[in-house]
Amino acid sequence: MNGHSADERPALPLYLQRCIDQLPKDHTISLDSPVSSSVNYIKTLPSRRHQYASLLLARHQLTQQLAECPGPAPELILQRAAVYEALGYSELALADAYASYTLCEVALEGPDISDLEPTDASGDPWPPAEDSAVALLHKYRSLIVLCRSAVIxxxxxxxxxxxDDLLEMKGKLQTAEETESNPPHEAAGDDFCDFWTVYAADTSLKNSVSELRRCAKYNLFGRSQRQVYPWNEHEPNRMSREAQDEINSKLHEAAPDLEVEISVLPTLTTGDTTNDGPYGSSQLGLYAKKDLAPGDTILEERSVLTAIRPHGEALCDACAADMESIPQEERRDCPGCNIPFCSEACYSLAQSKYHAPNEDDDETDDGYPPPQTPFCPGTSGNEDIHVLGRAESxxxxxxxxxxLLLSRTMQMAETQGTHPLDLFETKYLWGDFSPTPTLETLPSLTGPKSLPYSVRHHVELPLQWFEILMHSRAGCRPYSQQWLERYDWWIVQTLFAKFRGVADAQQSTWTGKPEVAAVHPLWCLANHxxxxxxxxxxxxxxxxTVVQERVWQPSSDNSGNSESPWTGIKAGxxxxxxxxxxxxxxxxxRRARLQAVLGGDCRCERCIAEAAGAAE
Known part of the structure; x- marks a missing residue:
């Protein structure tokens, strides 16, 4: 039974138990040995399937250990980063390595770096006896993972x-004799390339280091995978009758003439193609229940999953409506911090979904909002959490x-006591995820990197956000049990994938820059x-609203011109x-602009016809 009888086996999540049970009977996995979670040990196992299952188990065990720690433990965090790296999840490895690096900086430079306090697994201060050599070496190891992940x-x-930081540290860590015989940049390059993954590793990393140092211009942003991670048990079966019934119950109020059904869409491709297949990607779609005439408004949806940058005082905090167009008697202000709302409806939604008002100006000893109203600073409390991501410059x-959409989602989850992926506003959003690896279908390469990725927005800002929130709610401290269950890095990554596919933005009339974004979960069910x-x-x-006329009509010569009059949307x-x-x-x-949203080339009838016409 893979090292344990069924009765002796420690309780494991269902996905992991199934994975281990699928291994050949002569392959054993130790469920309680510390060495079993070591990447160096796992890479000696006899098969990729065995290695993959062991890495998933190691990730689970390390996450459990972190949840039991009284404080964030840099050594466990970096061990988990190494496991993520071996699983091919560079985006998750980078996030853990960044947290580990930050904790080393706190140990070396002091609490001005971060409000997090590094501990060992027992909760004692880390490093022991303020040993700077231990912290320096751990910082170096964290930097190696950061560098590799950022390059990949x-x-x-x-x-x-x-x-550059890594090379400087390598010089400090080497003795004078070692430096003379083995220059730091060469040794660091060797360390940098010394990693293992169950997938085909990138053998060009060493060249990447030298190329980067010669490069005149660097990409600020990269791309990561869109994936339903194997341990993600919060992604519902969107095609189930239960899911469709829940969505249709919401549609009944916002769009009584529409219903959600399963739609078979073209599979998106990454190259420029002129053929019209393959088909077979099942998604949810909106369908007309009756004939709908041109000009008919067929959906009206209010959502509080919004993001507002500077000049937010002129917009409703809940739905981002322009306050200047709202009569004074219809407006409402939060009785705690005075943020504006366009109506009683938006104010009530805000109270119940993300913003409990701090009417009594309560605050903690450090000047942060109290646990009961963590997102309302009152008239004089600390507003740091609301400043992140809103710099006008x-x-x-x-x-x-x-x-900021991520921030609002976390506010909603914390206010409602719900996992952020279980909120109605997020759980049925589709992020164009690539298939989840399984033992039976373990690919040789990682999934495609189609999700735009930013270290600052995917890692730095979320970490700072929770460092602030933990002063109001201690359970939200990064790497606490609650944080790992509700807000871990894979959840952040999953939400970004969903938002990229459905959020829309509008520009400021003052600056011309994007100012507002919103996610409307019913509106975005209509496919592109x-x-x-x-x-x-x-x-x-x-x-x-039903269009007055189509922008393009199919025709025999692919010109988009047709004499068929547009009479509206028909039932079905x-x-x-x-x-x-x-x-x-x-x-x-159009396809280039849609890449980040759709995760591939648009395969609508117009794009296919125009691409075919261009190829002739």
């Missing part, structure tokens, strides 16, 4: 900074909005087409939304 993810700018406003049959405008309450027809500028004539431009 394509974040060249950040990789260059960390590699930011050069990455679009990315900031995605982080560059030839949509509905249209919409950014507003506090999202509408879908699918509703086609649009996620880009449909008036752009060049299908290649």
């Amino acid at each position: 993810l394509g974040c060249q700018h950040q990789a260059k900074l960390w590699i 930011s050069t990455t406003p679009e990315w900031d909005l995605y982080f 087409s560059c030839n949509p049959n509905v249209t919409w405008k950014p507003s506090g309450i999202r509408n879908l 027809d699918q509703i086609w939304n649009h996620y880009t500028d449909i008036h752009e004539k060049d299908y290649r431009e």
Whole structure:
């Protein structure tokens, strides 16, 4: 029984138990030996299937150990980063290694670096006896994982900074004799390339180091995988009747003439192709229950999953409606911090979903909001958590909005006591995930990297956000049991994948920069087409309206010209939304803009026809 009888086996999550049970009977896995979670041990196991199952077990065991620690333990965190690296999850390895690196900086430089306090597994201060040599060596090891992960993810700018730091540290750690016989940049390059994964490893890493040091311009952003991680038990079966019933119950109020059904869409491809297949990607879609005439408004949805950058005081905090257009008598302000709402409906939603008002101006001894109202500082409390991602001088406003959507989601989850992936606003969103590896279908390569990735927005800002929140709610401290269950890095990554596919943004009329983003879970159920049959405008309450005329009509010569008049949407027809500028004539431009949203080339009828016409 793989090292244990069924009665003796420690309780394991179902996904992991099934994985271990699928191994050949002559392959044993120790469930209680510390060495069994060592990557050096796992890579000696007899098969990739055995190695993969053991890595999943090691990840589970290390996460359990971290949850039991009284404080964040750098050594366990870095061990988990190594396991993630071996599993091919560079995005998760980087996040853990960054936390480990930050904790080393605290140990070496003091608490001004971070409010986190590093401990060992027992909760004692780390490193023991303030041993700076231990912290320095651990910082060096953390930097190696950071550098590798950043290079693999394509974040060249950040990789260059960390590699320079790594080389400087290597020089400090070597003796004078070692430095003379083995220059630091060569030794660091060897350390940098010395890693193992169950997938085909990138053998060009050493060249990447030298190339980066010669490069004149570095990519600030990279790309990571979109994947339902094997341990993610919060991704529902979106095709189930139960899921469709829940969604249709919400649609009954917002769009009584529509219903959700399963839609078979083209499989997205990564290259420029002119064929019209393959088909077979099942998704949810919106369908008309009756004939809908041009100009009919068929959906009206209010959502509080919004993100607002500077000048937010002129917008409703809940739905982002323009406050200047709202009559004074309809407006409401939070009685604690005075943030504005456009209506009683939005104020009530905010109270119940993400913003309990701090009417009594209560605060902790350190000046943070109290546990009962962690997101309302009152009139004079600490507002640091609301400042993150909102700098007017930011050069990455679009990315900031995605982080602010993450921030709002975490507020909603914490306010409602719900896992963020179980919120209705997020759980049925589809992030164009690549298939989850299994023992039977373990690929030789990791999944495609189609999710835009930013170290600052995927790791740095979320870590800072929780460092602030933990002063109001101690259970939200990074690497606490509650944090690992609800807010761990894989959850952050999963939410970013979902938001990238469905969020829309509008620009500020003051600066021309992206100012507001929103996720409307019902609105985004309508799949994309560059030839949509509905249209919409950014507003506090999202509408879908049947178009007055189609922007393109199929014809025998692929010209888009047709004499067939547009009479509206017929009962049973699918509703086609649009996620880009449909008036752009060049299908290649549209596809390029949609890559980050769809995760591949748009395969709508218009793009396929225009691509075929261009190839003739």
